[in-house]
Amino acid sequence: MDEFLTDESTYRVRLPIFEGPLDLLLYLVKKNEYDIFDIPIAEITRQYMDHIEIMKVLNLDIAGEYLVMAATLAHIKSRMLLPPDRAEDQEQEELDPRMELALKLAEYERFKDAARQLDEFDILLRDVFLRGGRMVLETEDEKLTDLTLFELVAALQKVLLAAPKETIHQISIGELTIQERMVELSQMILERGEMVFEDLFLEEPSRMAIVLTFLALLELIKDRVVRIYQAQPFGTIRLFRAVTEDA
């Protein structure tokens, strides 16, 4: 944590969105041009923990999987320091302690590549279209359904993708108050009664501000001040003033 507190308590934040611990690890392997099967564990563990710390500082809810991976990395690191244990099964001992992780990363990378290939296909209703009519039939009336956190995060990703990329922001700790943003947001939604998710971010120039707004929104949903609905998967997300139980 201390190494993040640089001059005058400012942070340098550069945070791509990762799909999980393997995605983060693979990113680090590629960035450093390591061989998946010969990863310098001590160094990658340090960089991995750096990222986790940034996520903690941002108060992001770090999925348990990230912490399990941190423990795995620490375990591998310690095993690499130990001399081989003669008492244990000989065959097991010959395995590089990093092998399990390397195979996992290699397998994940294969499917990540496969996903990228799929994305390059001419996708129906994105790149190629059918004769009219059918599309009209499929546009159903907006049926409001509750949505999961995942869909909300997916919506956040969309907003983040639209935001200027890879900018580095200098933010002092004093400005990092979700509380203030919560008050602003709840007032906005209470006044208007209904808002579209994307409209929350119209005035946010930086990724940091977007994340802050998003976290504030999550708090409001948790506190049951705001309710969110979506007509269909990936459709417009609408925010409503939550009706109080006794109203």
Next chain:
Amino acid sequence: MPDAVEKEKLIGIIEALIFASEKPLTEDEIKRIVPDVSPREIRGALSDLRKIYDESSGGIFVVEVAGGYQFRTRSEFSEYIKLMLEEKPKRLSRAALETLAIIAYRQPVVRSDIERIRGVDSGGVVKILLERNLIRILGKKDVPGKPLLYGTTKDFLETFGLKDLKSLPTIREMGALFSEGDIEEQKTLFTTNDKNKT
């Protein structure tokens, strides 16, 4: 068999049928409608029809998808179509594409396998893919807990313009460093580790 339908006319008939069909038109359906022509003639006419569209600089082409044939607009004109259609195209997130890729190549597959490969909880993504009808439940795996088995749908093939599952691009295999047996062994190792974790 008498040559009842001329080739030119057959191409025209097939073109009209594909145009009017709601779903990708199959060769069997053409055969049912024009019973006097042989499957070979149908395939020849289809191939000629595709060539006609491929060689023209028009806005549409014939694609062989999900076991049938269909007209689609060329991808180079997608921007114009998006301007016309008011609805925004439905995008698939990276998580959804990753999960879909795993299901497509590994089907039938259970959720825990998907999560083992991705290293994260994938329940939400699987739900979205089910809702968008890109995947379906194939059954239950005969192991303790009877987890659901997932596979891709016909809509998946149509969405990605695939003739069948065999036309999925082959994915890069693991390094030649390991024999398949080693990898299998490692996999069982992971599975037992996963079990110990929970």
